[in-house]
Amino acid sequence: MRPGLLILLLASIRFVHAQNLVPNPGFEQYHKCPGSFTSTSQGEIAPGWKSPSSGTPDMFHTCSIGDAGVPTNWAGYSKAYTGSGYAGIYAFMFGSPKDYREYLQARLAAPLEPGGQYLVEFYYKLSSNSKYSIDRIGFLLSDSTYQMPGDEVFPVKATYERINKTIYSRATGLWTRFSYVHEAKGGEQHLTIGNFSNRENTRNQYIQNSQAQEPMLARAAYYFIDDVKVVKVGGQPPEAPVLTGYPELKTDVDYVLKNIQFKYNDYTLLELSYVELRKVVEIMQYHKSWSVVVSGHTDDIGSEGYNLELSLNRAGSVADYLIQQGIEPTRIKTLGFGKQTPLVTGLDEVSRATNRRVEIRFLN
Numbered sequence: 001m002r003p004g005l006l007i008l009l010l011a012s013i014r015f016v017h018a019q020n021l022v023p024n025p026g027f028e029q030y031h032k033c034p035g036s037f038t039s040t041s042q043g044e045i046a047p048g049w050k051s052p053s054s055g056t057p058d059m060f061h062t063c064s065i066g067d068a069g070v071p072t073n074w075a076g077y078s079k080a081y082t083g084s085g086y087a088g089i090y091a092f093m094f095g096s097p098k099d100y101r102e103y104l105q106a107r108l109a110a111p112l113e114p115g116g117q118y119l120v121e122f123y124y125k126l127s128s129n130s131k132y133s134i135d136r137i138g139f140l141l142s143d144s145t146y147q148m149p150g151d152e153v154f155p156v157k158a159t160y161e162r163i164n165k166t167i168y169s170r171a172t173g174l175w176t177r178f179s180y181v182h183e184a185k186g187g188e189q190h191l192t193i194g195n196f197s198n199r200e201n202t203r204n205q206y207i208q209n210s211q212a213q214e215p216m217l218a219r220a221a222y223y224f225i226d227d228v229k230v231v232k233v234g235g236q237p238p239e240a241p242v243l244t245g246y247p248e249l250k251t252d253v254d255y256v257l258k259n260i261q262f263k264y265n266d267y268t269l270l271e272l273s274y275v276e277l278r279k280v281v282e283i284m285q286y287h288k289s290w291s292v293v294v295s296g297h298t299d300d301i302g303s304e305g306y307n308l309e310l311s312l313n314r315a316g317s318v319a320d321y322l323i324q325q326g327i328e329p330t331r332i333k334t335l336g337f338g339k340q341t342p343l344v345t346g347l348d349e350v351s352r353a354t355n356r357r358v359e360i361r362f363l364n
Contacts (some may be wrong), residue, residue, distance in 0.1 A: 021108040021118075021230045022191065023048030027059055027085035034059045034068035045087060048106050052192055055102035055151040060224070061085040074214055075222050076128030081175045086226035088127065091195040092134045092202055094219045099152045103194035105145065108230055112141065114186030114286060117235035120160075122193065122228040123175045126168075131212040132221040133168035135203040136161050137178065138196050141188040141230075143288070158196035167205040175226070183235060187288040191230060241282040249283065251290065251364045256343075260318070260358045267313035269321060277318065280360065281325045293361040294318045295335040297342075299352035304338060312336025318358055 029047045038045065038056045045057050058075070060068050062084040067074040070084060080086050089102040112118055120141070126133050138161030140146075146156050160180045166172075195202060204221065212218045242249055244258040260277070261270040269277075284290060296311030296318075315334040323329050342355040 018231045018233065019109070021110060021112075021232075022106055022228045023109065024106075025228045026080070026083040026226055027061070027087050028083045030059060030061055030063070030085070033063040034061055035064060035066040036068055037074060045104065046085075049087065050105055052103050052105040052145055053101070053148045053151050053154070055090070055100070057102045057104050058088040059085060060088060074129075075217065075224070076130070078125060078128065078224055081123040081226040083226075086224045088222060088224050089194055090216070090220050091137060091223050092132060092199070092204055092221035093216070094132055094199075094204065099199050101151065101153055101194060103154060103192050104225060105190060105192045106228070107145075108189045108191060110189070111143070112182075112184035112186060112188040112230075113232070113235075113237050114184060115235050115237045116184045116232050118182045118184055119179065119229065119231045119233045120182050120191070121177065121179045121231075123177055123226045124223050125175045126172045127217070127222040127224055128173055129210065129212045129214060129217045130220060130222045131207055131210045131218045133172050133205050133207060134195065134221045135165075135167045136163045136195060136197060137223065138162060138194070139178075139180075140190075140192040140196065141182060141184075142190050142192070143187040145190050146192075153198050154192065154194065154196050156196075161196060167203055168207060181233065186237075186286070191228070193225060193228070238286070241279055241286055243279055243283070244276055249362060251362045254295075254359045254361050257318075257358045257360060262314055262317070265310070267310060267317045269317050274321070277321050278325075280318075281322060281327060283362070284322065284327045284331065287362070287364070289364055291331040291333070291363045292322075293333045293335060293363065294322075295337055295359045295361070297337050297355060297357050297359065298339050299355045300339045300342070300347065301352070302339075307338035308336050309338075310336075311338045314358060318360075 024047050027046050038058045044050045046059050051057050060070050060073050062070045071077050071079045075088055087104055093100040138158035141159045162178055257276050260273045294315045296315035298307040298311050319332045319334050344351050344354050
């Protein structure tokens with residue numbers, strides 16, 4: 001066997017055995033066999049799947065003898081791509097005062113790893129009873145559900161949108177593979193599928209020979225979704241960032257920040273402090289579940305009350321910098337100890353410089 005073919009074969013084997021992080025990926029499982037279109041808002045569509053808005057996606061299954069059957073249902077005729085079920089969403093609505101949308105959302109089995117490469121894949125097709133076709137569909141991977149009260153365009157941009165040059169063709173009514181390799185920032189655990197573009201940016205085409213009878217389908221593009229996957233296919237997580245002078249970091253340990261300096265008798269950070277503080281930001285971005293306690297300490301010069309206030313303000317300045325760089329305020333706590341906890345004893349300038357410090361402790 002040629003080396004190139006062997007590498008391709010090994011990669012294929014690794015993909016086959018990789019874990020799919022999407023629950024109920026083919027909509028095979030159901031809470032109750034569907035009888036018709038879904039009417040309850042913000043409810044679960046099927047085990048593992050829900051609507052992140054007040055829109056009402058639908059489920060279709062061979063168990064149904066009503067309007068939600070497979071292959072024949074109220075939205076058209078279609079066998080499942082795999083198995084016995086699939087879901088359906090309104091991806092575009094024409095002639096309505098509002099931009100009505102439906103989205104499918106699932107919580108992944110585990111958060112995505114920083115630096116990991118993940119294949120996001122699903123199959124979609126335009127329902128045969130739709131009167132319109134559109135040029136796009138996309139997905140969002142996020143660390144939050146972004147639950148919204150309305151049923152219009154999703155408030156967050158898609159991670160990726162597939163935009164087709166051809167809006168409608170004979171292939172539009174066939175199952176089409178959506179595939180994209182996403183490089184994870186880390187922590188993404190929610191997958192949302194739908195059309196994330198507004199009406200003005202969504203190209204659409206009227207289908208003259210559609211047999212649409214359901215009133216909403218007569219002015220809409222409705223898509224079936226099946227066989228959804230999020231699978232790790234490569235990539236290595238970046239090395240964990242560390243602080244100057246410390247080869248590794250642990251939680252519940254106090255670390256003295258190096259080169260954190262303030263104006264004399266003040267709590268305004270000097271610019272040379274930013275080098276080390278940027279490392280703290282990187283650490284907090286890497287360890288997304290960690291919080292941090294910032295504590296300020298002074299030397300023995302001055303009153304107890306003055307030093308307590310100064311140390312707390314200096315810790316606050318460090319916290320303010322972290323917040324300005326995008327770290328959530330809820331992940332940061334500040335403390336001021338004044339001159340109560342010196343690192344060394346001594347009244348010389350070297351000892352006093354050692355005791356004037358900012359410490360941090362990471363918590364998980």
